[in-house]
Each structure stands twice: as C-alpha cells, then as structure tokens.
Amino acid sequence: MLKPAATYDDLIARFRWTIPERYNIATTCCDNWAMAAPDRIAVMDVQATGAVETLSFGTLRDRANRLANALARRGITSGDRVAIMLPQGKAVPVAHMAVYKLGAIAVPMANLFGVDAIGYRLKDSGAAALITNAVGLAKVRFIPPPGGEGSEAQPSREGGKSKQMPAADTLPPLPSPLRSSSLPARGRDQVLLLSTDGPDGTALGFDEVIAAASPEFTTADTLADDPAMMIYTSGTTGNPKGALHGHRVLLGHLPGVQMPHEFLPQEGDRLWTPADWAWAGGLLNILLPGLHFGVPVVARKFDKFDPEEALDLIARQGVRNTFVPPTALRMLRTVPRPRERYGLGLRTLASGGEALGEETFAWGREALGMRINEFYGQTECNLVVASSASIGVSRPGSMGKPVPGHNVRVIRADGAFCEPDELGQVAVLRPDPVMFLQYWNRPEATEQKFIGDWMTTGDQGQVDTDGFIHFVGRDDDVITSSGYRIGPGEIEDCLIKHEAVLLAAAVGKPDALRTEIVKAFVVLKPGFAESDALRSSIREFVKTRLSAHEYPREIEFIGELPLTTTGKVIRRLLRERG
Numbered sequence: 001m002l003k004p005a006a007t008y009d010d011l012i013a014r015f016r017w018t019i020p021e022r023y024n025i026a027t028t029c030c031d032n033w034a035m036a037a038p039d040r041i042a043v044m045d046v047q048a049t050g051a052v053e054t055l056s057f058g059t060l061r062d063r064a065n066r067l068a069n070a071l072a073r074r075g076i077t078s079g080d081r082v083a084i085m086l087p088q089g090k091a092v093p094v095a096h097m098a099v100y101k102l103g104a105i106a107v108p109m110a111n112l113f114g115v116d117a118i119g120y121r122l123k124d125s126g127a128a129a130l131i132t133n134a135v136g137l138a139k140v141r142f143i144p145p146p147g148g149e150g151s152e153a154q155p156s157r158e159g160g161k162s163k164q165m166p167a168a169d170t171l172p173p174l175p176s177p178l179r180s181s182s183l184p185a186r187g188r189d190q191v192l193l194l195s196t197d198g199p200d201g202t203a204l205g206f207d208e209v210i211a212a213a214s215p216e217f218t219t220a221d222t223l224a225d226d227p228a229m230m231i232y233t234s235g236t237t238g239n240p241k242g243a244l245h246g247h248r249v250l251l252g253h254l255p256g257v258q259m260p261h262e263f264l265p266q267e268g269d270r271l272w273t274p275a276d277w278a279w280a281g282g283l284l285n286i287l288l289p290g291l292h293f294g295v296p297v298v299a300r301k302f303d304k305f306d307p308e309e310a311l312d313l314i315a316r317q318g319v320r321n322t323f324v325p326p327t328a329l330r331m332l333r334t335v336p337r338p339r340e341r342y343g344l345g346l347r348t349l350a351s352g353g354e355a356l357g358e359e360t361f362a363w364g365r366e367a368l369g370m371r372i373n374e375f376y377g378q379t380e381c382n383l384v385v386a387s388s389a390s391i392g393v394s395r396p397g398s399m400g401k402p403v404p405g406h407n408v409r410v411i412r413a414d415g416a417f418c419e420p421d422e423l424g425q426v427a428v429l430r431p432d433p434v435m436f437l438q439y440w441n442r443p444e445a446t447e448q449k450f451i452g453d454w455m456t457t458g459d460q461g462q463v464d465t466d467g468f469i470h471f472v473g474r475d476d477d478v479i480t481s482s483g484y485r486i487g488p489g490e491i492e493d494c495l496i497k498h499e500a501v502l503l504a505a506a507v508g509k510p511d512a513l514r515t516e517i518v519k520a521f522v523v524l525k526p527g528f529a530e531s532d533a534l535r536s537s538i539r540e541f542v543k544t545r546l547s548a549h550e551y552p553r554e555i556e557f558i559g560e561l562p563l564t565t566t567g568k569v570i571r572r573l574l575r576e577r578g
Contacts, residue, residue: 002258008393008401015255015404019433023224023247026064026100029093029291031219034061042291044270045090046300046317055090057294064097065217066210071102071129073213074192078103078220080128081230083121085109085136085278088299091196091206092277093291095131096229100247103220104128106229107242108278111136117240119143121232122191125242125440129192137193137200224248224433230440231280233379234564242440243379250288252434256383256403257289260350260373261321262390265293269347272298272314273323274305275567280382281353285323295321307332315342322346325353325567326360329372330496330503333363334525344368350375352383354568355471357493358396374399376471378457380436380449381428384408385469398468406432408469410461415451418463423472423485426461427454460487477571479508481516484549488571491542491550495520498541500528505561505569506552509578520552521574523561530557 001018005011033040038058045053076082082104084095099106107125109118111133118139122130130140193203222228228247232240258264271290275282277299290297298317302309305328314322324332329351338344349364352375364372371389376399385408387393387400394400402408407429410418418424428435430453438446449455460472472478472487479486488506495504503523508516522538524530535555543551556577562570 002255002263002404004263005391008388008391011259011391011404017405017433019224019248019251021224022221023251024100024103024219024222025228025247025250025288026097026219029250029288030057030061030064030097030101033057033291033294037294040294041296042294043090043093044296044298044317045088046298046313048301050316052317053090055093060093060097060291062215063094063210064101065215066213067094067098067206068101068217069213070209071098071104071192074129076102076104076129076192079227080104081107081125083107083109083125083127083130083132085111085113085118085130085132086196087111087133087301088277088282089196089301090299091131092299093287094210096283096288100222100228101217101219103222103226105227105244108229108231108283110276110278112276113139115139115142120239121242125230127191129194131194131196131206133195134197134200137195137197137203140193222247224251225437227437229283231283231379234279234568241442241445243436244438244440245436248433249284249436250292252405252432253284253383254289254292255405256375256377256386256434257285259386259388259393259403260352260375260400261348262373262388264289264321264348265295266347268318268320269295270298270318270320271295271322272300272317272319274302274310274328275323275325275353280377280379281323281325284382285350285352305331307335311335311338311342311344314346315344318345320345320347321350322348323350323352326351326356327354327503327561327563327567327569329356329360329364333360333367333496334502337367339368346370348373350386352376352399355399355473355489355493357489357496359493359497361396375403376400376426376469377434378459381432381434381455381457383434384428384432385426393468395466395468398464398470401467401469406434409454410463410469411451411454411456413451415454420465421462423460423462425475426457426459426469426471427451428457429453430455460485474571477507479506479516479518481508481511481514481518481549484547486518486550490546491518491520491552494542494545495522495538495552497545498538500524500534501538503561505571505574507571507574509554509575517553518550519554519556519574521556521558521561521577523558 034057042057043055082099194206195203196206199205225246230242230244273286350373356374373387375386377383384406410424411427458475462470491506492504502525505521509519511517562573
C-alpha cells in the first residue's frame with residue numbers, strides 16, 4: 001500500500017511489499033469490513049430509473065456466505081471454476097466473494113459476449129457453474145452440443161454474433177472440471193446454472209438459493225498463491241487465453257490503483273468506471289480495490305456507452321474517482337463544456353487499456369481542468385506502469401513510470417535492456433505479486449511468454465531519458481513501411497485532431513513497393529459525410545503534422561470500429577478487410 005509522498009523518488013525509496021503467505025480476497029474485501037463497519041456502503045447500484053440500491057458490507061457478507069453454502073451443497077468445491085456473467089450490479093460482488101470464500105476460481109465473463117465467445121470460455125475453463133441473468137441464459141441455450149453442428153466454432157470476435165442453433169432445454173454437457181489430484185473426483189457433466197432473474201427452466205433462482213442457505217460460512221484458509229480467478233485475454237490477436245491469478249493479485253494491484261488515483265483512499269472518495277467488471281480493468285482496477293479500501297463503488301449498467309449519460313451519472317452520484325478507457329474518453333470529447341454543464345466533482349481521472357494520446361490528454365486539462373493519469377498493464381500483469389500528476393509523474397504521450405514494487409523495462413529480443421529512445425518490447429521481471437500464475441492448460445504458451453525471468457507483453461515501447469515509458473503499439477500492430485517502423489498510436493492521435501474525425505484506427509496494408517502502407521479507418525462525427533474531398537483533407541492534415549512516411553495513403557470511412565468488450569480496437573479485423 002502506498003503512503004502519500006512528495007516525489008516519485010520518495011515513493012520508490014519507501015515502498016516495500018507486504019504479501020502474507022496466507023491470504024483470501026474475501027477476507028479484506030468482505031469479512032473484515034463486515035465486522036468493523038457492517039453498515040458501511042460497499043456498492044451503490046444505480047437503476048435505469050435513477051433510483052439507487054445500496055449494498056452494505058454486512059449484507060455483502062451475509063449473501064456471500066449463503067451463496068457459498070448453496071454452491072457447496074450442490075457440489076462446488078475448492079479448485080472448481082465458477083463463471084460469472086453479469087452486468088455491473090449488486091450480484092457481482094456477492095458472486096465473487098462466495099467463490100473466493102469457497103476456494104474456488106471465479107471466471108468473469110462479459111454479459112455482452114456472443115454465443116461463440118461464451119461457449120468457448122465455458123468449455124475451455126471446464127466451468128462447474130454459471131451465474132448469469134435471463135440475457136445470459138438465452139444465449140447459453142444456443143451453444144451447440146459437443147460433436148454437433150458448430151461444435152468447433154471459435155469466437156471470431158468479442159461479443160460477436162453466431163448463427164443460431166436450435167434452442168435446448170439445458171446447457172450441453174461440458175468437460176468434467178479439472179482439479180488437484182488431492183481432491184476427490186465427482187461424476188458430473190452438467191453445469192450448475194443460477195439466474196439472478198429467478199428460476200428459469202433448469203436454472204436455479206439466485207435470490208431463492210441464497211434465502212434458503214445458512215448465513216454462517218468460514219472463508220477458506222487459502223495461500224496467497226492459490227488460484228482465485230481466471231480472466232481471459234481480450235483476444236485481439238487470436239483465441240483468448242485464460243490467465244490464472246492467485247489471491248495475491250489484488251494486493252499486487254493496490255499500488256497501481258493508488259498511484260493514478262492520487263493515493264486513494266481519501267475522504268469522500270467514490271469510484272466508478274464504465275468498464276465491464278468482467279474485465280481486469282473493471283474488476284481489479286475498480287471493484288475489488290474499492291471493496292478492499294472500503295470506498296463505495298458506483299454500479300450502472302449501460303447497454304451502450306453514452307457520453308452525456310456518463311457525465312450525468314458522475315455528477316448525480318458524486319463520483320470522485322473514475323477510470324475511463326481512451327475510446328470512451330474520445331467520445332466524451334464530443335460533449336461541449338462538460339465541467340460547466342455538469343458541475344463535476346472529480347478528484348482523479350485515470351485511463352488505460354490503449355494509448356491515451358496527446359490530444360485527449362490536452363482535452364482533459366482544457367475541458368475538465370484536470371490531468372488524466374494514464375496507466376498500463378495487461379491481463380497477465382496489470383497496473384505496472386502509471387502516471388500521477390500530484391508527484392510530477394505526468395507527461396503527454398507517456399503512460400508514466402514503473403509503479404513502486406514492479407520492475408518494468410524495455411528489452412531487446414535477447415533480453416538485453418534497450419537504450420533510451422530505442423524501440424523494444426515492454427517486459428516485467430518475475431516474481432511479481434500482480435503477475436499471473438499461468439495460462440490455463442497452455443504450458444507452452446506460458447513458457448513462450450518469458451525471456452528468462454522477463455515476462456514479455458507483446459507491446460512495443462520506448463523509455464525516454466527521464467525514465468518515462470512510451471507505448472508504441474502491439475507487436476502485430478506496428479507498421480513497417482519503407483524501412484520505418486511506425487506505431488499506430490501517433491497516427492490515430494493526429495487523426496482525431498481533424499474536425500471531422502470522431503474515432504480512428506491505423507493499420508498496415510501489404511504493399512509490394514513499401515512492404516506496408518498506412519491505412520486509416522475513420523468514424524466521422526455527426527454532420528460530416530464521406531467524400532473524396534474529405535479523404536484528401538484528412539490525408540493532408542496528417543501529412544503536414546507527422547513525417548511523410550506516416551500519413552495514411554488510404555482512408556476508409558466506417559460506421560464503427562470493431563472493439564473488444566474492454567474498448568480496445570481489434571486491428572486484426574481491420575487488417576483482414578484489406
């Protein structure tokens with residue numbers, strides 16, 4: 001845990017990890033607060049009507065204990081995977097705490113996933129149970145049975161649509177859960193279904209199950225390294241992989257949360273993010289740290305991100321600390337005079353998941369009157385680099401400096417450190433409490449993730465002479481043109497400065513002469529229509545501001561960019577368009 005400091009160097013000098021040998025996430029996020037302050041608000045669940053339903057820590061513990069008992073009575077035990085597919089709301093922390101209390105493994109899944117994405121994760125994880133709502137159950141019924149039509153289907157994109165299958169009364173049999181050889185085997189090939197919208201066919205009612213169970217449950221005495229959750233990678237470059245994390249992952253995250261949020265918790269702090277709580281950015285950057293620190297977390301289900309609605313929520317619910325991904329921030333830029341119109345009381349605004357860009361950074365200062373603190377990480381090892389304006393770690397175009405406790409470098413292919421401003425791969429040294437244990441059932445992929453003891457991220461970056469780390473792009477996204485290696489981020493940041501451009505993505509297109517040329521996919525702002533003249537205008541706009549080899553020789557207007565549920569652009573789908 002970070003203590004307020006005057007400078008970054010002070011922070012580094014004073015920091016020491018204190019990771020206990022035995023630790024369970026539910027102890028600090030649920031049990032301790034329930035005993036010390038049972039009426040303290042854990043979650044503020046904002047309904048579509050505007051009404052707010054609160055969840056206290058006392059109630060959280062009561063419901064989590066009951067759910068843990070109910071799951072245990074139905075055969076769920078230590079090491080089993082329990083999928084949680086729910087939108088932001090009070091049921092999510094209850095489900096997570098129950099799973100951790102059991103010593104089982106939570107598998108968060110986005111409620112917006114399509115049929116193929118859901119089926120892939122359920123089968124790959126060998127889930128023993130699924131906690132979802134009516135929307136999730138409806139999708140589950142379209143998952144094809146093993147060996148039947150479409151059984152080899154893989155998720156082509158996050159939230160993607162699949163051809164419809166005949167409705168089934170039950171979830172098809174899935175592989176028996178894998179567990180430690182020290183645990184007894186059970187004959188079971190059906191997934192236990194619980195629905196927060198009440199009993200539905202073979203699904204048990206979430207509330208009914210809780211009401212009938214005992215409120216007394218002893219949280220499992222787990223090691224800090226025991227598996228607690230499995231978060232699937234976003235799948236921007238291929239099929240998602242299950243990144244298995246131990247209970248210690250939350251403790252490892254805390255410094256990376258506190259740094260961009262200016263030494264959270266402070267009096268009056270209140271957290272919110274539009275990011276799905278199924279993503280590491282929503283779960284480990286906001287929900288679980290908020291519960292750990294006893295800071296109220298605002299929940300609001302958005303079917304689609306609306307910038308005006310988001311600003312209204314921040315103002316009405318007194319949000320003081322928010323994490324907003326770059327894509328959503330760029331959408332907020334379309335709202336005129338946000339600070340004056342909404343009377344925002346934000347203390348901190350953090351962003352990560354993709355490069356923020358200098359244009360959006362500048363907008364934060366001008367429109368919101370605050371510096372956006374950028375941070376960096378990935379599902380396997382999150383929140384290891386961050387900015388913090390209050391201690392001088394803030395530079396446009398940079399994602400910050402290594403968070404105390406994490407050794408982050410930019411390295412060459414042989415593992416040697418890059419010189420200042422030399423392009424290389426961002427890497428993190430193991431052991432590290434925030435680092436994943438392994439990829440689920442993929443030992444070769446786990447081994448390939450490392451060069452010696454350095455966990456490679458697959459992200460190209462540079463370190464400047466002052467120690468600030470700059471994100472250039474994913475290995476697969478870096479464009480090679482006429483001998484130059486070009487990161488898409490700088491091009492995209494320049495594109496959105498054009499008066500007609502709302503969102504943009506740059507990719508490399510194969511070219512016989514130049515190896516690749518830069519091609520831009522552009523989403524226009526309302527009121528602008530595509531035309532050859534506009535293409536020329538945008539092309540010249542970039543050409544006069546960046547190097548001649550960086551401007552997009554081709555521009556394609558597109559209605560919307562393909563995004564993962566975490567808000568990242570899936571550039572491989574754009575490359576496939578040609």
